[in-house]
Amino acid sequence: MNSPAGDARIIDRGYQHYDGVRLGPGHGFWVMLRAGMERGMGIRRPFRTKILPWLLVLTAIAAVLISVGSHEANPAGAASPPTYPQFLGSRAFGLLLALFTALVAPDLLCPDRRERVLTLYFAAPITRLHYALARLASLCLLLLGLTLIPPLLLFVSNALFSDSAVGYVRDHLHDLGHLVVAGLLMALFYGVIGCAVAGFSDRRAVATGSIIGVLLVTGFAGGVIGEGLTFSGHQWFVLLDLQELPARVVRWLFGLPPIADSQALTPGTLDAWAYLVALVVVMVTGIATLLGRYRQGEI
């Protein structure tokens, strides 16, 4: 004989009204920020969406580990690990950041516009400003992971392989501060450029191409005009090279001359403040462009 509970079935759960707490727009912002970070790294998404972002992160980490490991294994034969400004300011690391930005920024912004999900988001108790800033913050925090973790790993490795780890940390504490500031600046810089450009397209491929294109074209223009030509004031055009801007600021942060590889080609070097001002101008313009793009428009 079946027990009464064994025969029981739920026919209709009935609709339950909600009497609990309701959180404000700030909560919506954090929810959107977290969702953006998860989306950027392919979390709660199909496996194919996880491959590229994680590959780029692992590449940066692997570069540090291989460099430190090979030097420690063969101190005489292998090249020394890069210094912090060398690592952060290298073209290779800049390219890695550019690729990550070009991959993730379109994924955060384009589908919402293409699939018209913005209508639903803007019908929730959050503003357009919340949306744009949450997306920007998601990208910047992901980029921050990329700009902080590998150099911090380099710092820790250097400390561990030094004669005295405590002594190394004590002597290089200023480097740690510079690493954090440089990481923040670079993450914000690439994040702003990525979101500002991606906000103009509803197609991921177009946005990805546009971000890479902007960085390449400005780099080409800055190189050709700023360093290849010799008219009066030509050196100011070096500032057009967006990808070089953070690298130059990083060198300045660490107390090195701001011009990197091109120093020999540039007779009239610019002062560090020029690069810093240019970096800030680009970021302010980018944020204004992004917010302007989402302030009005189709819903």
Added chain:
Amino acid sequence: MNPPAGTPVPSASAPVIVASRLSKRFGRVRALRDASLTIGQGCTGLLGANGAGKSTLIKVVLGLLTPDGGEARVAGLDPVKQPLALRALVGYMPEHECLPSDWLAQDFVRYMGQLHGLPRRVAIQRANDTLYHVGLGEERFRAIGGFSTGMKQRVKLAQALVHDPAIMLLDEPTNGLDPAGRDEMLDLIARITHQMGIHVLLSSHLLADVERVAGSVVIMANGEIMLQGSLAELMTATAQVIVRTHEPPAALQQALERRGYAVRLDERDLQVAFENPEVFDAIRDAAVETATGIVYLKRRVRTLEDIYLAGQDSPSVPVAS
């Protein structure tokens, strides 16, 4: 329900939405022209052809669009000045496709609940319950991109319902559905109104949909409100007496018009507005006076379709209270 602090909930008798002389222009197109309306409790149908201004009206009362003129109140809140408090109280289901294809249904509905202020755990629980209520309990862990049109409409409804709104604005919820899907969607809307006690503004160009679930109706054309009121009142107020005569009815028509009745000639029949039962006496007297033989006369209660067509044809149709 417990909306955010300071957010009013419509009282038992208060109108849910009140709009006064709303206007909205897109370039040279006037999408809303001095639209004034009062929407009461329960389910109200917003009827109109495509391009009549229904979606624009909904977006204005939701605060998604700023009107060029006029004002509105939704549960006492101003959509222009208090859009966030208002949206916490309202669930919105847009007309067009608006779902992210690579999200799982449960994830997206949970996410929309969180955006509307629900804590994460509550949002997860309510997302599951809401998807169950709209008939997607088994499919809630599937990606939305693989859903049929009917299932997507249900997800759209679920995301509008997950935060337990006081008011739902549903824009063409039966769009693209086959007859069975349409039937189920209308059943759901009826449940939302009658069992869940949520006030619904249902925008549609399908008369049958509105007639089936709505107690009141607002008819729009060219951005104007043509008619509004309860369906029962409108059908009674627009009832007619049809009179067929042996002779040409012109003399009878004039005699009735002299008595103050609104009369319209429709091919060979006279349509006399049924204002009160005395109209039958007036027709008899006028027929005697003009020596007109009456073949038959009958009272006709107009259908929603008649009301809709009358509203579309004549912007001057008086607005029922």
